[in-house]
Amino acid sequence: MSPTEIMWAFFWILILLMFSADLFLNRKSHIIGFREAAGFSLAWFTMAMIFNLAIWHMLGTDKALEFLAGYLLEQSLSVDNLFVFIMIFSVFGVRQEYQSRVLKWGIIGAIVLRFIFIFVGSALLREFQWLFYVFGVLLIYTAWKMAFTGDDEMHPENNPLIRLARRILPMTKRIQGDWFYKRRMGVLMFSPLFLVLLVVESSDVIFALDSIPAIFAITLDPFIVLTSNIFAVMGLRSLYFLLSNLVGMFGYLKYGIAFILAFVGVKMLLIMSGIHIPTVISLAVILLSLALAVIVSIVTSKKQLAAHKHG
Helix, strand or coil: CCHHHHHHHHHHHHHHHHHHHHHHHCCCCCCCCHHHHHHHHHHHHHHHHHHHHHHHHHHCHHHHHHHHHHHHHHHHHHHHHHHHHHHHHHHHCCCHHHHHHHHHHHHHHHHHHHHHHHHHHHHHHHHCCCHHHHHHHHHHHHHHHHHHCCCCCCCHHHCHHHHHHHHHCCECCCCCCCCCEEEECCEEEECHHHHHHHHHHHHHHHHHHHHHHHHCCCCCCHHHHHHHHHHHHHCHHHHHHHHHHHHHHCCCHHHHHHHHHHHHHHHHHHHCCCCCCCHHHHHHHHHHHHHHHHHHHHHHHHHHHHHHHHC
16 A cells, blocks of 8 residues: 555544544533533544644655645634634524534535535646636635625525525424424424524535635645545534634634635735745744734733723
């Protein structure tokens, strides 16, 4: 077996083991507390770093740096998507103990989508390099929109999937447990929780259209793109519960994420001009942007809290 084939096998073994453990420990719907979320987040991060060390050992430093940059990029971009999940659950009134089940199946759907987007996108960029211009401009526009436009309110009734589902599916009026559908008196009834899953999946499609082109600025290697994406996505659920109670503390995080998107967009445009920004610099920009955004958010939050107490 070649080193790449060995790494593919190691990747699938690691993912299946971690995913099975996650599902086994979260079989029943329950409220995931901060400590449990922190434990799973640390476990997923540790597995990603172990895999990164294996890449360094088997495939070399350049591939290891590409994986690390891609993983951190996808993790940072996923934070904005977590805020969207918080809004979705709030609009639909989903109780905390049911949120984990929705996110579990949402993540499974997200993994399938990424398989399709990554392999198709990688093939298209290799065949039609002018798409770098398209993706670069798209990322810069997304960054501008994120930084300078207000937060959009959630209007589930405007989602075409929701309108279609409500029209054709027999639906209960309220969420009555953690089930998506159940047979009642011979009729298959769907819960509004199924609608929540549809909204989560559709929002992830939009998120993937931003995040996957971004990682193509780091590398076109499908192995690196896919593995870094999957490790980032698999840790999304625990990261959601870790950050959901701290969302008010990171008011400036979106500006750091927007800057990263703009940087990646510019990098894609520069690639077409024959200028390649080294992966080490990309990694440094991602880390410094996130660190600065978090520090500014925490300092500002503390000042506002102190002013409120004295006011």
